[in-house]
Amino acid sequence: MLGVISLSIVPFMVLIIFIHGYIKGVHIYDAFIEGALDGLKTAVKLIPNLIAIFIAIGIFRGSQALDMLISLCRPVTNLIGIPEEVLPLVLIRPLSGSGALAAVKDIISHYGPDSFPGIVAAVMMGSSETIFYTTTLYYGSVGIKDHGYTLKAALISYVISIFITVFICGLLL
Amino acid sequence: MINTIWFFLILIGILYATLTGNLGQINNIIIEQAEEGVTFGIGLIGIMAFWMGIMNIAEKSGLIKTISKGLRPIIGFLFPQIPKGHPAERWILMNFIANMFGVGNGATAFGLKAMQELNTLNPDKRRATNAMAMFLIINMSSLQLVPLSVIKIRHDYGAKEPTAIIGITILATFLSTLVAIIVGKIFEGGRRC
DSSP: OHHHHHHHHHHHHHHHHHHHHHHHOOOOOHHHHHHHHHHHHHHHHHHHHHHHHHHHHHHHHHHTTTHHHHHHHHHHHHHHTTOOGGGHHHHTTTTTEEEHHHHHHHHHHHHHHTSHHHHHHHHHHTOOOOOHHHHHHHHHTTTOOTTTHHHHHHHHHHHHHHHHHHHHHHHHH | HHHHHHHHHHHHHHHHHHHHHHHHHHHHHHHHHHHHHHHHHHHHHHHHHHHHHHHHHHHHHHHHHHHHHHHHHHHHHHTTTTTTOOHHHHHHHHHHHHTTOOOOOHHHHHHHHHHHHHHOSSSSSSBBBBHHHHHHHHHHHHOOOSOOOHHHHHHHTTSSSGGGGGGHHHHHHHHHHHHHHHHHHHHHHHHHO
């Protein structure tokens, strides 16, 4: 049911906007072009930020430094109750969306989609975002240099939500 | 902080590769990822242009204004610094709605527009405001209701019921967003603008 809503939202949104605009007498073609040009400029401005993020994360992952970090964290996270199987996902999620998706795939193929780690990984993926990328991109696009407490607050929330996710998965399964 | 993280990611990566004799790998990664950044950005151009175009129609027809009127109390609570009726309100709402329904790139387009509008309220253009921080913290807590990519993976690996996680995910998403708002509000307490 929710899946159907998710799939139909884009076409229907577009349809409603078009009909509403047309009835209200907006010159929809001109309005579209004007907005699209704005979108194009914004996207181009993002490219340097994207390159910077991708290279840093690529180097960190490709050098296997991430794997080293995972093995360093394992004793600590085992102690505080995070299932060791999902640790790679927990560490990569704030850094890279595609990396996190790969980690989810890996966990699910290893332990099975209906196993405890498989479900925790799926829920975790669905209920978190790529923190590092979002911060850099959004602030970078308007030229903000001092991010204040944003990252700190986001990371604290992230850690708390990891525990919540593990907890409710344990509770409901 | 981003500055520090960026520095350490690259520093540790290159040092670790040096120690493990993987330096050749680093050269390839730099070339590949630089290209990947451009490819991704160019891929974004089309979809962002599309969404910004569509939203410009909705803006001109007054549709966005109508929608945001109904949701203003929520915005007022989360972002007390934004004056009533400011365009930032609308873009933030559009971003939240697009995020909830998993229109990822559309959400990014609205989100960047929201940042531009929030920056017009910013007295110090180099520094993030509370409203910007709250907006991003909520964004980074994830708002998406149905994680289609995850369901696809579960389906591919033969889950009995691939969509069975939707309920737990919505609960987890709701709680993580709630935590984010609370944490954001606590940090906000320590700063004025």
